[in-house]
Amino acid sequence: MITWDSLTAAHVQRAMEEYDRLGATRFFAEHGFAATTTYELVREDRVYPPKAILGAAYEFATGKRLASGDFEGGKTGAVKVLGKLGFTVRPK
Secondary structure (H helix, E strand, O other), rough: OOOOOOOHHHHHHHHHHHHHOOHHHHHHHHHOOOOOEEEEEEEEOOEEEEEHHHHHHHHHHHHHOOOOOOOOOOOOOOHHHHHHHHEEEEOO
């Protein structure tokens, strides 16, 4: 079971900045995730794949890489964790 205790909003923001810098294709290749199909993380006028961003943020926070299958991306997973950190995630 993954604990998200060490993850902060700053780690999530860093992951979003990396996504912006690398672009979607390279970000997914480097962090081992894919595009979102159900939800989108919203910041200002940009949208991000919540599960991929959360996975990268976890790696920044802990130094441990997660695979997509290691945690849920939906309402009870990434959406919930990101919401608790103050981020907006909405259905696509």
